[in-house]
Amino acid sequence: MDHEDSWRTSMERALELAVRGPAPDPNPRVGCVLVDDHGLIVGQGWHHGAGTPHAEIEALRSLSRPAAGLTAVVTLEPCNHTGRTGPCARALIEAGIARVVIGQTDPNPVAAGGAAALEEAGIQVIRGLLEDQAVALNEDWLFAVRHGRPKVVWKYAATLDGRSAAADGTSRWITSPQARVQVHRERARCAAVMVGTGTALADDPRLTVRGVDVPRQPLRVVVGLRELPVGAQLRSEEAPTVLLREHDPAAVLAELDRRGIRRVWLEGGPTLAGAFWRAGLVDEVVAHLAPALLGDGAPALIGAGVSTLGEAHRLVIDEVSMIGPDICVRARPDCEHEPRSRPGSPPRPGSRPRPGFPHRPVRPHLDPQCGAQRRPDHE
Numbered sequence: 589m590d591h592e593d594s595w596r597t598s599m600e601r602a603l604e605l606a607v608r609g610p611a612p613d614p615n616p617r618v619g620c621v622l623v624d625d626h627g628l629i630v631g632q633g634w635h636h637g638a639g640t641p642h643a644e645i646e647a648l649r650s651l652s653r654p655a656a657g658l659t660a661v662v663t664l665e666p667c668n669h670t671g672r673t674g675p676c677a678r679a680l681i682e683a684g685i686a687r688v689v690i691g692q693t694d695p696n697p698v699a700a701g702g703a704a705a706l707e708e709a710g711i712q713v714i715r716g717l718l719e720d721q722a723v724a725l726n727e728d729w730l731f732a733v734r735h736g737r738p739k740v741v742w743k744y745a746a747t748l749d750g751r752s753a754a755a756d757g758t759s760r761w762i763t764s765p766q767a768r769v770q771v772h773r774e775r776a777r778c779a780a781v782m783v784g785t786g787t788a789l790a791d792d793p794r795l796t797v798r799g800v801d802v803p804r805q806p807l808r809v810v811v812g813l814r815e816l817p818v819g820a821q822l823r824s825e826e827a828p829t830v831l832l833r834e835h836d837p838a839a840v841l842a843e844l845d846r847r848g849i850r851r852v853w854l855e856g857g858p859t860l861a862g863a864f865w866r867a868g869l870v871d872e873v874v875a876h877l878a879p880a881l882l883g884d885g886a887p888a889l890i891g892a893g894v895s896t897l898g899e900a901h902r903l904v905i906d907e908v909s910m911i912g913p914d915i916c917v918r919a920r921p922d923c924e925h926e927p928r929s930r931p932g933s934p935p936r937p938g939s940r941p942r943p944g945f946p947h948r949p950v951r952p953h954l955d956p957q958c959g960a961q962r963r964p965d966h967e
Contacts, residue, residue: 591627594627598621598627599661599663599691603721614779615635615638615729616726617663619663620633620634621647622655622659622660623658631655632646632647633648642673644676644679644680645676648683654684655684659689660680663725665703666703668699668704668705669699671698675702677702677705678705680706685711686712687712689714695734729850737869738780741874744858744873744874745767746888750887752885753886754884762878762880764913766911766912773800774874776797778853779848781855782852783809783857785811785816787857788812795808795855805827806827808822808830810832858890861890862889865892866891873903873919904920
């Protein structure tokens, strides 16, 4: 086995390790393996979440021999700054690592520069091995770093004629039990679940993840000026809750970014969703459409800033699937066709070529678990 084949096999193992880290975390998921001259993995580690040792440090600690002369294969460029932990680039230099193979270069200006520091110390650095896989591992984190805010995923459920509740206000349940199972899988991927005060007061939701193992419950975010009742389920201790007394979606996302939130699950209601669409701050759509018609009742979306057909928010459909009897649609804003008169959605994350290995453009990573829930399933 030549060096490149050995590094590729080692990077595949590092990617497997990285997946063990928590997805809804302020930090990216990273895996690292240490390889000797014969291509044998002699050390490995992964990042367990913010405040814990980074993958490179875990790998060094796992060794039963000196690190001098080994090759470090790591999914993300070693950091070059001191935060809760020290710089990984310095740790690799001091350990005597001879070569570092990187999957993705770090786009975070605060932590970047590790590769340059390694090269300045005389260590060979190879960039871009299995870069697409490394990028797909941390798409939400990457989006947040590049855009300075969390990714917003709007979930809604409606009948085929677009109603999220009947004329008398009844709404449980529009979609199927299978959809209610999927919602918890989707919530588990998010660091925050967000609703407006109207939905919080009308539905008294719990907004927790149930039936799925999670390291911690997502932050429950309630947006609006009205106070929650003392006995509201959102005041329970089963998950943290923050009330943001704001009507400005950009200000809401700025606060969540400050808290290290990378992915937000926007559950509603229709007025809050409309405000985010009006501000150009919806990045993904997950819609559950039930095979039912109501004719009257609350719509799924209100006040999205559209007064004529030419101002419609156009979408690109990424996936259509069946979940039980319901249709699940995953889509994203079609930024190329957003009207110039309305603020457009932020540019989608891209990537630039990395020296060392052939570059392939980053494509949207479609999660096969197309799950969502509906306004009536706020619980």
